[in-house]
Amino acid sequence: MKFKLAFIGFGVVGQGLAEILLEKDLQKEHDFEYEVVAISDMKLGSIYDPNGLDLQKILDLVDRGEKLDRYPTDKTGWDPIETIKKSNANTIIEVTYTDMKTGGPALEHVKIALSEGKHVVSTNKGPVANEAKELLKLAEKNGVHYRFEGTVLSGTPAINLALLTLAGCEIKEIKGIVNGTTNYILTKMEEGMEYEEALKKAQELGYAEADPTGDVEGIDAQGKIEILSNTVMGADIELEDVSREGITELTLDDIKTAKEEEHRWKLIGSTKKTEDGIEAKVSPEKLPLDHPLASVMGPTNALTFTTDYLSDVTIIGPGAGKKETGFALLVDLLYINNLVG
């Protein structure tokens, strides 16, 4: 199958994938044949060419701060839903924004695309967090695939690690550091920085947003733990079922005291099968220094999967970034290519 791709959203992550597509000879290396036929972005506008767009020209436009309607094609101005429905794309790259509580508007994009019989790859947490099971059923019903590696740990294998390389194992517990911003702040505080200063530094480096609530209150981690629970542990829980405590109550003194005791504070997300169902939470934990998660520093993320046949398997890697998250979309595309041939 030749992949005809439509980008719904073309911000940092979408551009990250676009750059990767241009850098690699994917046809030669992975038998992956594709063209980009449409892009629809809230800020940049939208364009469509059923015979394929020139991705390099588009990135050049965007780099110069220009809008997409400067690209030489007469088909412009479609909104995301028109782009999904009317374009000849067979695969949708959904990288718009999303409301974690409702999943919108990304949820609607994913639903419509799958209903129209188009594959979807997405790094958007909202749709998976809200309706993972329904969307996967919808995909199956329509003979297409919905994949979302980038929703947890960016391109570092997490969902795919569990579903592909641990297939056949029962995963009993998942535990780890799933938010790079807070891990970076805690690392800096251990070096002696006050919370406010560490947060400012994280914002300067692009790790934290202007409104850091989602990260520091543990909401981002909460969403990821919900996704892991529902997609790889077979649970069916809501965001509120993941109990949550952020890092804002931790003082420099707490961190110093822990250090003296050869311990280290980490914001830990976990989900565990128990006799009473899934027990999922996000909270700061004081780990002994020889604990495998204690040595994961800075913006790096890590997850330990406790399984029946392999006991503990731990993966450590980046949790965010333009290329890191763009790559998550690529690996999902390549996997679909493997399956559909």
Added chain:
Amino acid sequence: MKFKLAFIGFGVVGQGLAEILLEKDLQKEHDFEYEVVAISDMKLGSIYDPNGLDLQKILDLVDRGEKLDRYPTDKTGWDPIETIKKSNANTIIEVTYTDMKTGGPALEHVKIALSEGKHVVSTNKGPVANEAKELLKLAEKNGVHYRFEGTVLSGTPAINLALLTLAGCEIKEIKGIVNGTTNYILTKMEEGMEYEEALKKAQELGYAEADPTGDVEGIDAQGKIEILSNTVMGADIELEDVSREGITELTLDDIKTAKEEEHRWKLIGSTKKTEDGIEAKVSPEKLPLDHPLASVMGPTNALTFTTDYLSDVTIIGPGAGKKETGFALLVDLLYINNLVG
């Protein structure tokens, strides 16, 4: 496709997979339909029933120390090659013994099976180390799959991690602890045991064989580094191209001195792309305690993949064991099932 499985070899690893097959409802959970039609083992003898064998009965026989010809079927006595050629198996589980230098006899089994148009899953290092590229081509030519996750880090994702979940990344370097026996011995020596005592303990626990040369001289690690080089880094090297030094020259004093300097000796295998081609080696390295590989203790293994898009991704997990290695065969079978539908 219904998998008709033939076990070539039925030692610890084969029995590990057999136990897993009985424990799981793989048809329900993974849409994996199968029956075991043949087993051929040098010590236990061989049996064949084109309509499927009763795996539980077979494990019971083996547990009682009896041979396979006690199983109620009239087809007995086939050698591995007859079993591969004459049985109605469409998938061969190759878990015999192998000579790392020649690949035999496992290499011949894999070759014949692929030539006959049968899928092969194997944990045998010999064939992959000697002829990975040729065997993969042979599989492709015959429209079947050859998979070997269990050759490195048992069931802990290593080959599949690289080929499936990091597909699309360039892997520039792989470095890690790929031999559990030596890592266990070094861990015990740091606790104060002499080398000979630690080795004896490793043998008692089943980590080291009666002749420990393959482990302690780094030959086992050398083979794994060759496999990683040739199967996931695109190299085409021989075993001797991996320079090798084992742990037998390390003294208790060396280890104590390192500890005082906040360092730790590890037997590290690595393979790296350079301007002059692949640079691959196995040797003891003195790592600072905050190095991610320094905290990997006991029989646990770990690999760090240095990539273009994800920088470093590290996996940590078991490197050996009956169920751990048996599971590697299962995950390969499930992946083939995904592909052939």
